[in-house]
Amino acid sequence: MPRTGMMAIRKDALVNATISEIGRKGSHDVTVGQIAKAAGVSSALAHHYFGSKDDLLLAAMRAILAEFGAEARLQLAGALTPKDRLAAIARTSFGGRNFNPEVVSAWLTFYVMAQRDTQAARLLRVYQQRLVSNLTHALRPLTADAPRIAQTAAALIDGLYIRHALADAGPPNAEEAVLRVMDYLEVALA
Amino acid sequence: MPRTGMMAIRKDALVNATISEIGRKGSHDVTVGQIAKAAGVSSALAHHYFGSKDDLLLAAMRAILAEFGAEARLQLAGALTPKDRLAAIARTSFGGRNFNPEVVSAWLTFYVMAQRDTQAARLLRVYQQRLVSNLTHALRPLTADAPRIAQTAAALIDGLYIRHALADAGPPNAEEAVLRVMDYLEVALA
Amino acid sequence: MPRTGMMAIRKDALVNATISEIGRKGSHDVTVGQIAKAAGVSSALAHHYFGSKDDLLLAAMRAILAEFGAEARLQLAGALTPKDRLAAIARTSFGGRNFNPEVVSAWLTFYVMAQRDTQAARLLRVYQQRLVSNLTHALRPLTADAPRIAQTAAALIDGLYIRHALADAGPPNAEEAVLRVMDYLEVALA
Amino acid sequence: MPRTGMMAIRKDALVNATISEIGRKGSHDVTVGQIAKAAGVSSALAHHYFGSKDDLLLAAMRAILAEFGAEARLQLAGALTPKDRLAAIARTSFGGRNFNPEVVSAWLTFYVMAQRDTQAARLLRVYQQRLVSNLTHALRPLTADAPRIAQTAAALIDGLYIRHALADAGPPNAEEAVLRVMDYLEVALA
DNA sequence: AATGAATGAGGATTCATTCAT
DNA sequence: GATGAATGAATCCTCATTCAT
Numbered sequence: 001m002p003r004t005g006m007m008a009i010r011k012d013a014l015v016n017a018t019i020s021e022i023g024r025k026g027s028h029d030v031t032v033g034q035i036a037k038a039a040g041v042s043s044a045l046a047h048h049y050f051g052s053k054d055d056l057l058l059a060a061m062r063a064i065l066a067e068f069g070a071e072a073r074l075q076l077a078g079a080l081t082p083k084d085r086l087a088a089i090a091r092t093s094f095g096g097r098n099f100n101p102e103v104v105s106a107w108l109t110f111y112v113m114a115q116r117d118t119q120a121a122r123l124l125r126v127y128q129q130r131l132v133s134n135l136t137h138a139l140r141p142l143t144a145d146a147p148r149i150a151q152t153a154a155a156l157i158d159g160l161y162i163r164h165a166l167a168d169a170g171p172p173n174a175e176e177a178v179l180r181v182m183d184y185l186e187v188a189l190a
Numbered sequence: 191m192p193r194t195g196m197m198a199i200r201k202d203a204l205v206n207a208t209i210s211e212i213g214r215k216g217s218h219d220v221t222v223g224q225i226a227k228a229a230g231v232s233s234a235l236a237h238h239y240f241g242s243k244d245d246l247l248l249a250a251m252r253a254i255l256a257e258f259g260a261e262a263r264l265q266l267a268g269a270l271t272p273k274d275r276l277a278a279i280a281r282t283s284f285g286g287r288n289f290n291p292e293v294v295s296a297w298l299t300f301y302v303m304a305q306r307d308t309q310a311a312r313l314l315r316v317y318q319q320r321l322v323s324n325l326t327h328a329l330r331p332l333t334a335d336a337p338r339i340a341q342t343a344a345a346l347i348d349g350l351y352i353r354h355a356l357a358d359a360g361p362p363n364a365e366e367a368v369l370r371v372m373d374y375l376e377v378a379l380a
Numbered sequence: 381m382p383r384t385g386m387m388a389i390r391k392d393a394l395v396n397a398t399i400s401e402i403g404r405k406g407s408h409d410v411t412v413g414q415i416a417k418a419a420g421v422s423s424a425l426a427h428h429y430f431g432s433k434d435d436l437l438l439a440a441m442r443a444i445l446a447e448f449g450a451e452a453r454l455q456l457a458g459a460l461t462p463k464d465r466l467a468a469i470a471r472t473s474f475g476g477r478n479f480n481p482e483v484v485s486a487w488l489t490f491y492v493m494a495q496r497d498t499q500a501a502r503l504l505r506v507y508q509q510r511l512v513s514n515l516t517h518a519l520r521p522l523t524a525d526a527p528r529i530a531q532t533a534a535a536l537i538d539g540l541y542i543r544h545a546l547a548d549a550g551p552p553n554a555e556e557a558v559l560r561v562m563d564y565l566e567v568a569l570a
Numbered sequence: 571m572p573r574t575g576m577m578a579i580r581k582d583a584l585v586n587a588t589i590s591e592i593g594r595k596g597s598h599d600v601t602v603g604q605i606a607k608a609a610g611v612s613s614a615l616a617h618h619y620f621g622s623k624d625d626l627l628l629a630a631m632r633a634i635l636a637e638f639g640a641e642a643r644l645q646l647a648g649a650l651t652p653k654d655r656l657a658a659i660a661r662t663s664f665g666g667r668n669f670n671p672e673v674v675s676a677w678l679t680f681y682v683m684a685q686r687d688t689q690a691a692r693l694l695r696v697y698q699q700r701l702v703s704n705l706t707h708a709l710r711p712l713t714a715d716a717p718r719i720a721q722t723a724a725a726l727i728d729g730l731y732i733r734h735a736l737a738d739a740g741p742p743n744a745e746e747a748v749l750r751v752m753d754y755l756e757v758a759l760a
Numbered sequence: 761a762a763t764g765a766a767t768g769a770g771g772a773t774t775c776a777t778t779c780a781t
Numbered sequence: 782g783a784t785g786a787a788t789g790a791a792t793c794c795t796c797a798t799t800c801a802t
Contacts, residue, residue, distance in 0.1 A: 027303070033796075152370050162345075407682045411774080425783060574763090614767055
């Protein structure tokens, strides 16, 4: 057991525990203690590594955003035509871990957090802009109106995300969400 | 000062104070004490009238939803053509007190609350369905595809709501949001 | 409805409500509000009539003691022989409303109350002495050792009272308790 | 000062503080804060170790019962004849810390607690049965009527306990109480 | 690297009590 | 005679955070 490298392991464990605990409890009222226990460490260690609860929360947010970005790049890399690129973007939003109930919970929580925490707000805005920028980029070859359509599509994605997240029955339906987005793009490009 | 009938007055004051305090603090970590002070009463009275903090929060949510519903009815009443009706619906979402930063904060908070509170979830779903239903109704004379377009439009509205709420600079731009929705409906109906 | 005399009626209702609520909740943590509601009046009225919660509790204690004393006198009046008198005393302790679970609860509560409230302690001591005195009086014709036997019998009665009150199954068995006391007196007098 | 192992020390201190504070205040309305302060720790620590006030109270009860049981075993161990054994049992009830005013207060409090708390009731019943069982065992060699005499003696012990606890003047008189019990046993066995 | 120990600060909630009407 | 209105004070409990080891 190497003494070094524990930091990365622990930090990862804590960040993941944060996300899953927020998912489990469904909101902000997760305690550092719960997170630490879920990560198999003491709450003191969480502070040791992250400094404060808010920092831990922020780290979790960054992790989700990073994962989302990586997934986006991955999907985009395999897409050749503009339309494929658009589909790839839509699929990223509603696919992978990003559409898991626990991550959805985390997103909502972060939206609220952004109301009072500048860093959280900034992080969220980065995400929003990146989504728009990705869409604009993909739309450019297809229309002169790329920016506006991109913004609308981005809002549509966020709205579908929230709506599906709150649906009463069972897990959110990713395929349908993607379909809706593609439908919109189709008519917007017509 | 009538001896009796204070209840209604106090309840109203407390509900309003709840909304504005959530807006001020930007989230759920508002204390009953803060709310009570803002309403000019003791925190004991808040409990006397509402039983618990959660019930007070729920009451605030109901008040917002009721106000939103009333506004929708009002706007709809003055709309004659289908298109006017659609515009009325869009305007309601981004108009009146509903797009005030404090109410936006409250909305976000309620979304989070709905993750763990069944009643809050139910309330939110009622809102979602009503929006879709209003849109469907208005769309019916214009298209055979009313339900699907209505659902997409509803999601778009929610997404724009959140996006604008998070915009970094100044108060959210209601007119532009309405425009975006109408734009979508135009192309969808084309 | 006569306007006068309400005081007596309300006071009675409140005292009875106090006893039954203590019985229902099983202890001291009865609130004035609960008692008042059970009595069909406002808690403000309870204070109006009794001044404070402690005074109301004391009044309830006095009522129980008075009822107990009256019952004792009644039973004693019909007893002719010394032995009958002893049996009457025993029967009083475990009979009538005095052995009802709610009254038992009240007794225990009063014992605790007596630990800190001088008046309650005095009241309880009056009861204890009266019981001993009644027993002594009845025993005098039968033995030269009346005081000592009376004291032991009194303690035995109290002990049986508590033990039966805590018995796990069903309502306390009055007859058996009386039998035990009479058994003791028999052997003590032999 | 060992870093670890504080738990046992603190728990002990808190349990003892609970008993003595109940004794000092004479009843249940002891606050966790008072207890904690008496134990030299913060009230938060009390909750940390015991979870809730009720659990702390229960732990105190268990401690008293355990101490009582240990004392009984000790006394019994040195008693050779049946009569010695009976005397040992009586002495245990009124001896050691068990007859200290503070412990008496605690006992009374527990009786009240048992009215609403199942665990407390169970604990108290265990004590009652153990006392009867000890007495029965000691009486068996002396009489065919052991069970009944044991039950009466047990009730007598409880009654004397309460009566002496309430005596107005000074500390309870243990010797006299023991004498009374032995007197009863003598005549009952005659 | 990691944690048990400990707490200060704060929050929801309860309740006896007061008072104007 | 009676009560709705209102609150101050207290209590239990939670939690992020610190620190010695």
